[in-house]
Amino acid sequence: DTSYYSEVPPTIQIKKFSVNRKDTKIKNSIKLKYFQNNVKFSFSGISFINEKEIKYKYILEGYDKKWSPFVKETNVAYNNLRNGKYTFKVLSYNKQGIPAKEPASVFFIILPPFWRTWWFISGASIIITGFLYLFYKLNLKAKIKQEKFIYEYDTSLKFKKEIIPEKDPSFRNVDIASIYLPSSRVGGNFYGYTWVNAKEKIMAIYIGDIEESGLHSIKDLVFLTTLLKVVAKSNGDSNEVLSKFNNILYRKDEKTINVNLSFSIFDITNRIISISNAGLGRPIMKRDDNVFLLNLPGPGLPIGVRKSLSYKNLKIELKKNDFILFFTNGLIKSRNKMNNEYGYERLEKIIQGYNIKKVTSKEIIEIISEDFNNFCSNVEQKEDVTLIALKLL
Incomplete structure (x- = not known):
């Protein structure tokens, strides 16, 4: 009875995850460096009814604002991603439009360069603040010294005129x-x-x-x-x-x-x-x-x-x-x-x-x-x- 099989949802799995054209092992949490920002996903769905009619929708949370329209391609690439947290999700749909029970997903993080990390920014801020304070103190000291010099110079000339x-x-x-x-x-x-x-x-x-x-x-x-x-x-x-x-x-x-x-x-x-x-x-x-x-x-x-x-x-x-x-x-x-x-x-x-x-x-x-x-x-x-x-x- 074909109507029975038509109600069985398809399955979906992500077969391959590549970073900068190199295959990467899929784990629960993947951390990438800031320059490892070109990723590609390969996935496939299985259905008891004509697999050639399977369609897919996907989304990269943290980048896409909404799910993609239906596609038949089983490869998706994203390039020049910024540092941040991302979750790629993909759903398969059979001929009758029944989706997989759960999307297949990959979670990964692209770390910021060291100069954008909180510890570097905090440290740099402290150093810059210290330099600015030192510059202020030195400038103030130089200003006071200059004003003292001008005062003494002018006063000295005044006294000099008397002698x-x-x-x-x-x-x-x-x-x-x-x-x-x-x-x-x-x-x-x-x-x-x-x-x-x-x-x-x-x-x-x-x-x-x-x-x-x-x-x-x-x-x-x-x-x-x-x-x-x-x-x-x-x-x-x-x-x-x-x-x-x-x-x-x-x-x-x-x-x-x-x-x-x-x-x-x-x-x-x-x-x-x-x-x-x-x-x-x-x-x-x-x-x-x-x-x-x-x-x-x-x-x-x-x-x-x-x-x-x-x-x-x-x-x-x-x-x-x-x-x-x-x-x-x-x-x-x-x-x-x-x-x-x-x-x-x-x-x-x-x-x-x-x-x-x-x-x-x-x-x-x-x-x-x-x-x-x-x-x-x-x-x-x-x-x-x-x-x-x-x-x-």
């Missing part, structure tokens, strides 16, 4: 000019003029630097320059002033401020200058066509290094067109990008190249300053540079 002369003195038959080139840190350079005896036209000329930079050094300079002016009025010669100044500043059991200083007493009326040196570069003089370094006697040590130093002096009777250049150590010790020092020789050549009779003191120091800036271009200037030029007319 640096607004203009150079002007006398008949004497041409004096100065220039101050601050470094990126506003160092400890200072210079100035003060009357030793205004009635007799005897003036002190000083130029120097302390071995510190920043706001603290500027506050020291205010004290030092005030003290130096007081000591300068003691009516001693230049060497005696330096010796007194050293004894006042030297402290055996305390931190001493070391000062490099060139101190001169200039008798304008008699055209005699007395020069003493304490750790500063030797001044350069030009007389007629000769340019030379002044050979200053004495210990030459900075102020405050040793107790009871007896400084010496060099007295020069100046004549018309004599030229003397005083400068701080930052000028000759500064280096260019080739790591070469500016040095005495370069400075002497510049002075030698000009006729002192035809140029002013201001013009000479401006020429030197321009040459110095060109020499040190693209290099951070770590030391202040100060020059004082003195010329007899």
